[in-house]
Amino acid sequence: MxxxxxxxxxxxxxxxxxxxxxxxxxxxxxxxxxxxxxxxxxxSDPIQAALKKRMECPAYGYTERGPIYTQVMADWFNRRYQYGADPEMMMMSTGVMYSVSAAIRLFSQEGDKILIPTPAYEPFVDKTLSNRRVPTLCPMHEEDGYYTLDFEDMEKKIDEQTKIFILCNPQNPTGRVYTKTELEQIAAFCEKHQLKIIADEIHADFVFDGQFTPIININDYTRQNTIACVSCTKSFNLAGLKISGVIIKNPELFQAFKAEAVNVGIASINIFALEAMKAAYQFSxxxxxxxxxxxxxxxxxxxxxxxxxxxxxxxxxxxxxxxxxxxxxxxxxxxxxxxxxxxxxxxxxxxxxxxxxxxxxxxxxxxxxxxxxxxxxxxxxxxxxxxxxxx
Ligand SMILES: Cc1ncc(COP(=O)(O)O)c(C=O)c1O
CATH class of the missing domain: 3.90.1150.10 (Aspartate Aminotransferase, domain 1)
Structure with a gap:
């Protein structure tokens, strides 16, 4: 090594x-x-070097965020996981959970329900509640420690007020990586109930067995109705720098998300985070x-x-x-x-x-x-x- x-x-x-x-x-x-x-x-050394180099010029004023940043992100996710992402339909955000929160506001109204399979990363519930939406928690089916979605239970719990499905893949905390077949089932379920999909794919770089498949590519429904949240922060240990990415394939949705993100300030990325991300995706x-x-x-x-x-x-x-x-x-x-x-x-x-x-x-x-x-x-x-x- x-x-x-x-x-x-x-x-x-x-x-x-x-x-x-x-x-x-x-x-x-x-x-x-x-x-x-x-x-x-x-x-990594390239990240340390990039941060030191930027620090050496002791003026940290407003900084242009040119196309290079979404380009390096797109290159990484397209090369490794075939997202087929267009860098012009990607944006940066200060964190996956801020993107999830913005997507919740975009896709639903106050009082609407959001379907969250459990065990789940708690901030999904927290962001649902803080945006005055209602979490519908659906415990996954477990056999010998292997967790799968319980579609029967989800069918029972869903109603007309349910607008969003939050997918976490790879799944925190169970460590499941959904198969393509499972993702197809999720896509069919979401289409049947006209649910928007918020896909938290922050752990995409950590897959040991099987293959990570981005849900956005499963079919035309998921291409039009998914906001995929990705990040370099877990993979390269940069969580304190506050940066992440968003991949959307529906142009209208992209414009709407961008407007919300700019409005609430999450599109404004720290200059050191920009340097670190570039060094991560390009040289690490x-x-x-x-x-x-x-x-x-x-x-x-x-x-x-x-x-x-x-x-x-x-x-x-x-x-x-x-x-x-x-x-x-x-x-x-x-x-x-x-x-x-x-x-x-x-x-x-x-x-x-x-x-x-x-x-x-x-x-x-x-x-x-x-x-x-x-x-x-x-x-x-x-x-x-x-x-x-x-x-
Ligand atoms: C599934 C999942 N999503 C989001 C986050 C947090 O991401 P961010 O710091 O970009 O908001 C974490 C951190 O543990 C996580 O495990």
């Missing part, structure tokens, strides 16, 4: 949320953070490919660990994302106190299951995107804690 992802990057003096929470808000020493969705790896592809290999190896390591040393935690190897979704309901620990027990007894900080929906008490999400030694430490701490609770 050309890049050393085992290298530890000390983020503790930066107020990085992942570390700040464990080091500054808890009165417990040495808690290993394996929670919030960013990575503990240093960004080999870094990304090796990162993917490294995280895949972390995934396989964790999978083996759970199967051989912690079989009471039910897991399924994620097909994509850098998360492991843990069903810890049979660990002999009170579900309500599980997350706190992991922190206080295990000294490991995970993302609590109920963040992903009320049905997921007793679940935790573990982040694989750190140097192997940190992951190993976290898993060993978890093992010690869980074993102490076995009768």
């Amino acid at each position: 050309k890049y050393n992802f085992d290298q530890v990057t000390d983020r503790s003096h930066t107020d990085a949320t992942k570390w700040y929470v464990v080091q500054e808000t808890l009165d417990i020493p040495d808690v290993t953070p394996l929670w919030i969705a960013d990575m503990d790896f240093a960004v 592809e080999d870094w990304m490919d090796q990162l993917l290999e490294y995280i895949k190896a972390n995934r396989d390591y964790a999978d083996e660990f759970f199967r051989t040393r912690l079989p009471m935690i039910k897991t399924r190897k994620p097909e994509g994302t850098y998360f492991f979704w843990l069903d810890m309901r049979d660990c002999g620990i009170e579900w309500e106190k599980l997350n706190q027990t992991c922190i206080e007894e295990g000294h490991v900080y995970l993302s609590e299951g109920k963040f992903f929906g009320e049905d997921y008490l007793g679940f935790e999400r573990l982040n694989l995107a750190s140097p192997r030694a940190q992951l190993q430490t976290g898993l060993e701490k978890l093992e010690k804690m869980v074993l102490a609770h076995q009768k």
Whole structure:
């Protein structure tokens, strides 16, 4: 490997949320953070160099955002995933969740319903509520840790007030990467009920098994009715710089989205984010490919660990994302106190299951995107804690 992802990057003096929470808000020493969705790896050399170079000219005034930025984004997504995106119908936004929020306002009226399969990234619900829409939560069907959409349940819950389907693919937190057949079923369902599709594809670069397919390309209905939200921030560890992309193929929709985005200020991108994105998509592809290999190896390591040393935690190897979704309901620990027990007894900080929906008490999400030694430490701490609770 050309890049050393085992290298530890000390983020503790930066107020990085992942570390700040464990080091500054808890009165417990040495808690290993394996929670919030960013990575503990240093960004690629080209990104560091681009930021330093821009910083060296100490004037940071208003800056033109020429076509190069959407061009490099389009090149990346077209080359790797065949989006067939036209750079002139792409735009930048300060974050995927701001785009999701803008799309919610564009596609629906106050009081309308939005269908969200669960377990789900909680801000989908949050943005639905903050825009005064109503979330219709549809628990996915689960078998042996493998999650699929429950179309029967969705059919039962849908009504005329339902206007939007939020798709998260690859899926946070289950790690599912929907197959083309599943996406065709989703497309047919959305067309039948005339739902607009907000596709959060922020984790598209993290696919280990199978193939990522953008829903926007499934058929003419999805081409006309999808807003796809993509980003370099998960893939290249740039979440603090606040940048993302939007791909739309329906020209009217594009104009309407752009107007809303400009109006609420999310189209106004920080100059350092622009530099970082350009360096990421133009000069960091080999870094990304090796990162993917490294995280895949972390995934396989964790999978083996759970199967051989912690079989009471039910897991399924994620097909994509850098998360492991843990069903810890049979660990002999009170579900309500599980997350706190992991922190206080295990000294490991995970993302609590109920963040992903009320049905997921007793679940935790573990982040694989750190140097192997940190992951190993976290898993060993978890093992010690869980074993102490076995009768
Ligand atoms: C599925 C998903 N969407 C969106 C986000 C946040 O994206 P942004 O910071 O661009 O709003 C995350 C971050 O964890 C995520 O997992």
